[in-house]
Amino acid sequence: MNCYDVIVIGGGLLGCFAARNLMRYKLKTALLERREDLCTGISRANTAIVYSGYDMKPGTLKAKMCVKAAQEFGTLCAELGVRYSPCGSIMVCFGPRGAQTLRQKYEQGLESGVRGIKLLSPQEVLQLEPNISPQVVLGLYTPDTGTVIPWELGIAAAENALQNGADILLNTEVRDIVPLENGFQINCGSQTFETRGIINCAGLFAAEILEKVSSPKVRIYPSGGDYLILDTKAGGHISHVIFHEPEHKDKGLTLVPTVDGNILIGPSEVPVEEKNFFATTGEGLTALRSLVSEVIPSLPLEHLIRSFGAVRPNPFWVHQDPLSGRYVPEDKGISSFTILESTPRPFLSLIGIKTPGLTCANELGSYVAEKMAALLGNIPSNPDFNPQRPAPLRLNDLSWAERAKIIKRNPLYGQIVCRCRKISEGEIIDSIRRQPGAVTVDGVKRRTGSGTGRCQGSFCTQKIIEILAREHGCSPAEIHKDNKGSYLICKEGGSQC
């Protein structure tokens, strides 16, 4: 039997940061993730923005956490060796309704303590962002908005948790939870765990986990969103995150100059039935293109290199219908951060955490870790906790002289595998050997950025499969692109592909 003080369920951004922050206390901790890698759910497909906090109602937990997180994000990323682009943002509008909303957000921002927030005249907007449509009527600027690579951040937090003594267990799906006198037994198929406390960070499936120990109170309903990514050739078209406040009460547009120099556009808002529906929709992509032509008409959409779909976890309180006995949602969804505490044993659930969950991942992790330490009986802090995670070697960040020295020591750092992003074989091997390391092609992508450039892996995927197979001592035919069943190569005479 594996015994822990705390088990975190789910290895998305929130689970990784919960585990990291639990290590600040003397708590034997494990993170259980059902997939083969971390950050493959909501944390994989989102807008990658660090929000400054003017969007949230002042005084709420969400607003307080967001403002603090944005102001400290550079420090967090430096600690974790994660790239961060503090590019600032401009919200733009094209009519009176939008202008009124921007003024309200400005007031909210001032009240919440958002630093450097200011309204911009159309001329000031165009000075900062000359490609915005000249029809712009008002802008709202904040310097504390930024952009980060979400999975790079989540994986770094998990690595830091592991370096501080946490166990990160992949391919470990929580199937059942049995309350014990002093905690819980968690059944994951062939493995069983005992723990005094649970932090439920199962993302879209957090309500299902909660229902294993209590009757339904809240449920998560999915909705979809589509994104477009433009090649770095279009990257110089904007230099700030651009938020578009629409004139009518429909979905606006967001454009992000990413850390790697691409432009991310989205998300749309589309209905979906399935929680695992990470596909794009024609309807959503068309809506994005049409909004782009209003906000930045000159944006070169011919440099489109990828589209992807995201799923929003929309939480609703539910009640039991007396006639059918079924649980039905209230009319209005929950907009606050929902952190439920189940009694009598320590069980905390982060339910349907949407935007700004990425921004606040460390704050939320710290909040639940502190609460769990108190619930377990004033657990002392861990004097040996080290918040620093050594960054992986990134040759692109080094001078030519520094690269030459490294290549001399190990020529594999001179073998470029991903030509678009200039990622070497040495860096790919590092991503596989680090703990928790990459086991799939997408796992290598999440750790190194390989395959995210203009050719989208057309040239490097085969080589990455070979390296993965060599490092894991298996046949290339056994290497997956992503989750189970996503084989890339057919076995000779076999049906697998």
Ligand SMILES: Cc1cc2nc3c(=O)[nH]c(=O)nc-3n(C[C@H](O)[C@H](O)[C@H](O)COP(=O)(O)OP(=O)(O)OC[C@H]3O[C@@H](n4cnc5c(N)ncnc54)[C@H](O)[C@@H]3O)c2cc1C
């Ligand atoms: C479209 C969209 C855009 C967003 N944009 C932004 C943004 O720009 N800025 C921002 O601050 N926030 C943003 N967010 C919010 C942010 O992305 C989320 O708050 C965050 O990623 C949620 O992470 P999570 O860990 O809760 O969920 P997930 O990443 O989904 O992780 C949950 C994990 O639990 C695992 N799991 C589920 N069931 C089990 C089980 N039974 N056993 C073991 N493991 C299990 C899953 O496999 C998964 O890995 C956005 C969200 C969406 C949907």
